Amino acid sequence: MSRLLVSGLWKGYGEQPVLRGVELDVPAGSLTSVLGLSGCGKTTLLRVIAGFERAERGEIDLGGQTLDDGRTYLPPERRSVGYVPQEGALFPHLTVEGNVGFGLSRSERRSDTVAELLEMVGISALAGRLPHELSGGEQQRVALARALARRPQALLLDEPFSALDATLRAHVREEVHSLLREQGVTTVLVTHDQEEALSLADSVAVLRDGEIVQQGTPAELYERPADERLARFLGAVNVLDATLLDGSAETPLGRLALRGGTAASRSGLVMLRPEQLDVRPAEGANGEKGLSGRVELCRYYGHDALLHIRADQPNGSELLLARVHGEGALPVGTRVLVSAHGAATAID
Amino acid sequence: MSSVAPPAPPGSVGERIAHGWSGRRRWPLVSIAGAALATAGVLVPVAFLVVQAQDSGWGALRRLLFRHSTAVLLWNSVRLTLACTLLCAALGIGAAWLVERSDVPLRRLFSVLLVLPLGIPDFVVGFGWVSIDPALHGYPAAVMIMTLSLYPLVYLPVAAAMRNLDAGLHEVARSLGQSPLQAFLKVTLRQVWPAVLGGCLLVTLGLLAEYGAFEIVQYQTFTVQIFTEFKLGFDAAAACGLSLVLVLLSVAALGGELALSGRGRAFRTGPGATRIAGRVRLRRWRWPSLAALAALVGLALGVPLGSLVYWMARGNSSTLPSTSILSATAHTAEYSAAAATIATALAVPICTLSLRHRNRLTILIERLAYLPMALPGLVVALGLVAFSVRHALSLYQSAFELIVAYAILFLPLAVVGVRSAMAQAPPGLEEVGRWLGSGPADVFRRITLPLIAPGLAAAFALVFISSATELTATLLLRPTGVDTLATQFWTYTTNFSYGAAAPYAGLMVLISAVPAYLLSRRMRAVAGGRP
Numbered sequence: 001m002s003r004l005l006v007s008g009l010w011k012g013y014g015e016q017p018v019l020r021g022v023e024l025d026v027p028a029g030s031l032t033s034v035l036g037l038s039g040c041g042k043t044t045l046l047r048v049i050a051g052f053e054r055a056e057r058g059e060i061d062l063g064g065q066t067l068d069d070g071r072t073y074l075p076p077e078r079r080s081v082g083y084v085p086q087e088g089a090l091f092p093h094l095t096v097e098g099n100v101g102f103g104l105s106r107s108e109r110r111s112d113t114v115a116e117l118l119e120m121v122g123i124s125a126l127a128g129r130l131p132h133e134l135s136g137g138e139q140q141r142v143a144l145a146r147a148l149a150r151r152p153q154a155l156l157l158d159e160p161f162s163a164l165d166a167t168l169r170a171h172v173r174e175e176v177h178s179l180l181r182e183q184g185v186t187t188v189l190v191t192h193d194q195e196e197a198l199s200l201a202d203s204v205a206v207l208r209d210g211e212i213v214q215q216g217t218p219a220e221l222y223e224r225p226a227d228e229r230l231a232r233f234l235g236a237v238n239v240l241d242a243t244l245l246d247g248s249a250e251t252p253l254g255r256l257a258l259r260g261g262t263a264a265s266r267s268g269l270v271m272l273r274p275e276q277l278d279v280r281p282a283e284g285a286n287g288e289k290g291l292s293g294r295v296e297l298c299r300y301y302g303h304d305a306l307l308h309i310r311a312d313q314p315n316g317s318e319l320l321l322a323r324v325h326g327e328g329a330l331p332v333g334t335r336v337l338v339s340a341h342g343a344a345t346a347i348d
Numbered sequence: 349m350s351s352v353a354p355p356a357p358p359g360s361v362g363e364r365i366a367h368g369w370s371g372r373r374r375w376p377l378v379s380i381a382g383a384a385l386a387t388a389g390v391l392v393p394v395a396f397l398v399v400q401a402q403d404s405g406w407g408a409l410r411r412l413l414f415r416h417s418t419a420v421l422l423w424n425s426v427r428l429t430l431a432c433t434l435l436c437a438a439l440g441i442g443a444a445w446l447v448e449r450s451d452v453p454l455r456r457l458f459s460v461l462l463v464l465p466l467g468i469p470d471f472v473v474g475f476g477w478v479s480i481d482p483a484l485h486g487y488p489a490a491v492m493i494m495t496l497s498l499y500p501l502v503y504l505p506v507a508a509a510m511r512n513l514d515a516g517l518h519e520v521a522r523s524l525g526q527s528p529l530q531a532f533l534k535v536t537l538r539q540v541w542p543a544v545l546g547g548c549l550l551v552t553l554g555l556l557a558e559y560g561a562f563e564i565v566q567y568q569t570f571t572v573q574i575f576t577e578f579k580l581g582f583d584a585a586a587a588c589g590l591s592l593v594l595v596l597l598s599v600a601a602l603g604g605e606l607a608l609s610g611r612g613r614a615f616r617t618g619p620g621a622t623r624i625a626g627r628v629r630l631r632r633w634r635w636p637s638l639a640a641l642a643a644l645v646g647l648a649l650g651v652p653l654g655s656l657v658y659w660m661a662r663g664n665s666s667t668l669p670s671t672s673i674l675s676a677t678a679h680t681a682e683y684s685a686a687a688a689t690i691a692t693a694l695a696v697p698i699c700t701l702s703l704r705h706r707n708r709l710t711i712l713i714e715r716l717a718y719l720p721m722a723l724p725g726l727v728v729a730l731g732l733v734a735f736s737v738r739h740a741l742s743l744y745q746s747a748f749e750l751i752v753a754y755a756i757l758f759l760p761l762a763v764v765g766v767r768s769a770m771a772q773a774p775p776g777l778e779e780v781g782r783w784l785g786s787g788p789a790d791v792f793r794r795i796t797l798p799l800i801a802p803g804l805a806a807a808f809a810l811v812f813i814s815s816a817t818e819l820t821a822t823l824l825l826r827p828t829g830v831d832t833l834a835t836q837f838w839t840y841t842t843n844f845s846y847g848a849a850a851p852y853a854g855l856m857v858l859i860s861a862v863p864a865y866l867l868s869r870r871m872r873a874v875a876g877g878r879p
Contacts, residue, residue, distance in 0.1 A: 047519075050523055051522070052519045077526055077527055085516045085519070089514070091517060091520075091521075091535060093538045103525045146520075147523075150524060
């Protein structure tokens with residue numbers, strides 16, 4: 001197992017810089033997700049790590065070996081890096097077996113290695129098929145087995161699930177995840193899907209405009225995003241005026257614990273996720289505290305529901321988002337009391 | 349497709365839809381008649397070739413086919429075909445890679461120049477070389493001249509395939525431990541393999557059909573021998589017997605291409621957009637590569653055109669092109685235009701049936717329409733002669749028969765042109781026309797025809813160019829005393845009157861180079877070409 005370290009990486013096409021000093025740390029054996037919108041440079045980052053493009057500045061190091069530091073450059077075939085592109089890119093003229101054994105030596109191809117790999121990804125029965133005879137999920141598994149065949153020190157996955165339809169995607173994602181766990185291979189997964197990044201990865205790095213704005217565990221990112229833009233990118237948020245004190249925040253929803261608090265008292269903004277809001281019908285709530293308001297919209301998803309609540313504020317009204325259990329969905333027009341739990345995060 | 353339309357209440361929209369469907373299913377009579385005519389046109393020459401060949405008895409035919417000189421012809425044809433096809437493949441792939449995948453300078457200019465030799469008839473290329481160096485003859489000269497005139501047939505499809513190459517496969521191969529060269533051989537070449545094979549097939553068929561260029565460099569192939577047997581030996585049975593061997597060779601080439609293209613497919617497996625690869629930096633090979641391309645264009649285009657210009661400049665002083673050049677041009681244009689009209693008109697019903705009423709029979713009809721690709725012009729001409737001598741003597745050596753020969757020979761080109769346009773015209777539009785109350789003829793005129801018009805124009809142009817530069821069948825079938833540009837050029841060339849011949853060749857090159865250029869630009873556009 002090897003640690004992949006990218007530091008100060010610059011890469012551009014013509015005048016346009018695409019990567020501007022990327023810092024990325026992929027601990028040995030971990031699955032690290034690079035999350036970003038399309039056009040942010042995700043794919044370029046992977047291509048430089050794989051060696052399809054050369055770095056302009058900065059350094060890429062895998063398990064102590066320098067792959068590229070802007071001067072010395074190791075061509076892709078001499079890097080121990082597996083690569084699974086979008087859509088899998090299987091060789092259309094080779095069978096499943098031929099694809100998986102492509103990178104192996106002649107003797108390895110004759111041994112049981114290919115059969116074991118097919119077994120591992122659960123497609124032994126398809127060994128003789130051609131790629132166009134496979135479903136999307138099967139193609140992805142072949143591409144994965146092919147990339148793992150040479151026992152690479154690092155594996156790069158470029159939006160590997162985006163071509164699959166929704167039901168298949170969840171299933172294949174789970175399988176790939178547990179397989180990578182078993183193999184313990186250092187993996188970089190590039191995706192634009194927040195849910196995918198948060199649920200699969202040990203560590204998530206958010207790439208924006210060619211820079212990593214934050215890298216951390218999924219929970220760190222979700223709860224303590226570096227800025228408001230990142231907070232909104234990872235999920236719905238409520239941003240509230242608050243008075244910040246040491247360790248707590250006075251908000252319209254009451255006094256809450258504060259993450260990243262300041263020593264001196266000042267006014268500022270805090271962020272609360274919709275699932276931190278508690279909503280009760282105002283009727284029959286005797287003397288309970290909370291911000292009063294009215295349900296303006298209810299999006300029902302089955303397992304939960306998202307309420308849009310128009311708060312009665314002395315200084316005008318504010319729209320609050322609250323995620324409640326499916327059975328807690330309230331009809332539009334209901335008068336409610338809103339309070340909050342957990343800690344608020346101060347944002348700048 | 350075989351589902352029964354559900355019953356619909358009378359007068360409802362459903363009933364009109366149901367009628368539209370049944371109307372679409374019924375084969376239009378006009379299309380059937382046209383397709384039948386085209387099929388007959390393709391099959392009659394072959395049938396009469398067989399009839400004529402066994403005219404003097406099977407014994408005589410067997411003696412002819414198994415004599416020593418036939419074996420020599422076979423060896424000559426085979427070694428020429430092998431050498432030229434391999435050279436064309438190497439040049440075509442190499443040039444296509446340089447122009448489409450590398451950063452060689454002037455690549456846009458070369459993408460046009462490399463195609464233009466297609467616009468020069470092979471026998472004019474032969475004339476160009478031999479007229480400046482009379483010592484050129486035999487096998488080496490034949491290989492060189494045919495390679496220089498036919499390599500664009502490989503270059504064109506391979507360049508189109510490389511232009512839209514999916515970079516992903518090459519990169520994956522690199523990440524699986526292959527060097528750039530290994531990845532090119534194992535993956536990139538495999539991706540363009542169908543284009544390479546298709547191009548090589550066209551080269552092989554062109555070689556088997558060629559007469560003029562080989563006559564000029566005195567290289568004996570089947571086609572040359574057949575022509576000699578018929579025109580000089582007046583032995584129609586022997587000519588037809590040898591033609592059968594030629595047809596078999598062509599069919600073998602077709603079969604070989606099918607077998608080699610194998611069961612692997614070249615299409616991409618996943619949905620979604622293809623990411624086009626960046627160009628390879630040649631670095632210190634940049635200027636040598638440019639020199640190589642320049643040398644190829646110089647030999648394939650510069651030498652023939654240069655020698656034409658040279659002889660025209662020389663010739664104008666002694667032999668002024670007389671009125672004969674005007675009448676030859678008029679005849680060429682008249683015959684070619686008539687043939688192009690007929691071939692295009694026949695291609696429409698064939699494509700209508702095979703695309704809109706697809707079943708085994710209509711697919712077979714379409715396949716048969718491609719058969720003339722494997723029939724050298726000489727063979728079609730001999731078959732038509734055999735037919736007319738037996739059943740329609742008044743047609744023998746009439747302008748009509750020559751036009752029919754052109755139309756049959758170049759029917760595949762017309763079908764290719766019309767088919768691609770018709771395949772892109774959604775049949776749904778024709779159905780909408782029927783719902784809106786138009787009859788089949790009205791729908792064809794108001795909807796189908798405007799949609800396929802560009803395809804019709806391309807088909808017409810292709811057949812016109814090919815007919816205008818056709819030599820072999822023209823020499824056999826032209827009405828007595830009538831000359832086209834090709835035959836008049838040929839007469840002068842065989843008399844070594846190079847100066848007099850040159851203007852005729854110049855006109856043919858002009859007639860075919862302009863559409864060849866437009867066609868290559870169109871191919872770029874169709875292939876979604878990038879600069």
